[in-house]
Amino acid sequence: MPTSGDGAAKEHRTVSRVTTILELAAAGPGGVRLSELAEQLGAPRSSIHGLVKGLVATGYLREEDGAYTIGPAVGTLLAAATPSIEQAARPVMRRLGERFGETVMLAEPVGDSVVYTETVESTQMIRYSAPLRTRRPLYPTSSGKCVLAFARKRFRDNYLSAHVPDGEQRNRVEQELTEIAETGIAVNRGETMPDVYGIGVPVLVGERVLAVLATAGPSHRMAGRVDEIAAAARLAAREVSELITRRG
Amino acid sequence: MPTSGDGAAKEHRTVSRVTTILELAAAGPGGVRLSELAEQLGAPRSSIHGLVKGLVATGYLREEDGAYTIGPAVGTLLAAATPSIEQAARPVMRRLGERFGETVMLAEPVGDSVVYTETVESTQMIRYSAPLRTRRPLYPTSSGKCVLAFARKRFRDNYLSAHVPDGEQRNRVEQELTEIAETGIAVNRGETMPDVYGIGVPVLVGERVLAVLATAGPSHRMAGRVDEIAAAARLAAREVSELITRRG
DNA sequence: GCCGTATGTTCGTATATATGAATACGATGA
DNA sequence: TCATCGTATTCATATATACGAACATACGGC
Secondary structure, three states: OOOOOOOOOOOOHHHHHHHHHHHHHOOOOOOOEEEHHHHHHHHOOHHHHHHHHHHHHHHHHEEEEEEEEOOHHHHHHHHHOOOOOOHHHHHHHHHHHHHHHEEEEEEEEEEEEEEEEEOOOOEEEEEEOOOOEEEEEOOOHHHHHHHHHHOOOOHHHHHHHHHOOHHHHHHHHHHHHHHHHHHEEEEOOOOOOOEEEEEEEEEEEEEEEEEEEEEEEEEEHHHHHHHHHHHHHHHHHHHHHHHOOOOO | OOOOOOOOOOOOOHHHHHHHHHHHHHHHHEEEEEHHHHHHOOOHHHHHHHEEEEEEEHEEEEEEOEEEEEEEHHHHHHHHOOOOOOHHHHHHHHHHHHHEEEEOEEEEEEEEEEOOOOEOOOOOOOOOOOOOOOEEEEOOOHHHHHHHHHHHHHHHHHHHHOOOOOHHHHHHHHHHHHHHHHOOOEEOOOOOOOEEEEEEEEEEEEEEEEEEEEEEHHHHHHHHHHHHHHHHHHHHHHHHHHHHHHHO
């Protein structure tokens, strides 16, 4: 998998013609006629004829009285454009937050960190207030644990060897991550800040963790219902995943 | 020019592939890889490779880390979609109406009539109140005169022979229409309703009259400034024409 | 009504492009 | 570090498609 940036985006005559046809159809008031398309493209009518008919068949062009205009399919391209994960997650997060009265965050992995890109804060007096758009470590945050647990072996090993002392502790952490990978639930029991619990569940698309849905709050409210919250969060994460994978 | 409705919109393999690629790129969250495109299309990677590169070159696809997403050019298709003539005309009409304190209408030719599709009414006590969306004759309305003056010879002759008595009167009308074609200004001096003046100027796109911008009001306010209003209206009509022809 | 012109459509051939094998490259796991 | 895998890319050849001419059809002016 070459991380190739572009690779000399070569031109392709037919493709260029197709796109130009669409552009001309979009620009021309009341549509464009076949002859005009041919003229603008510097190609014979008969050549454009086939392309245009093909575009009509696929709904990208509409034929109206011999004039061609942009068809309905073009709009669906943008409409079907996958909503950003933040957009998709927001309503789901809100429901989750209201149900348990705790703060819910969406964390996305970036490099050797996670970043909270969206939060729905609890309305309780005592609550976890999330630092939006700042980097947090991959351990021992609940979000980070999720990322590590589902990350590639090499990446995980690299990170752990740099951030967790070798020996007994390392083994415990690796054991924990293995369990997280199995259960799909990561918990931070006051490891970052005493008295703050976090529960992270991955938003999975295929094998990849696109983001983590994390619920956080004071231990006295969280400790007794970790399983309950985790179960609900897993359903919520699954819903987000479906929202961003289903095609429009 | 066959008025053909469609003509058996045949499919075109390459075109279908291009459109499907766009759809897949729009649907897939975070983009689609070349291999997946090839698989979904049931075609070899190498075949899709060329198409994809072509789409990247034209801006319809964006390559990001080996994954393809919808490119910026797609949005411009819809953005560049020509605004309806009503939309384009509305602000121009408003300015014109305010400047002279008279009612301004946009008339579009339909069959043997014109229809007012948009109006900006004067705020004066005495004003011309326009009948929106009803058919008006092509003569002697100022809008209709404009349409006739720029219409094809055959169409014009047909209409006149059906609506204007042969002989002296017919000659005068034809003379009037010729002048209108030269000046680009049609005036209705109380010919439809006594005391109501109308000034029509064509919104031309190429040779065609897409619509007519008509300013109407009571003769005592209009008669003395026909030329002034007509000059301003011509500029306004030209502006509308440019708005709907310029490509985005 | 007739003819001249412009447009869309069809058809057999030339050619650009799709194909599939082979190559190059990066990532992954031991 | 090495071998393995999957992916993107290149290249010579087969083929779908673009070409240009001829045909059909509608429209314009006389």
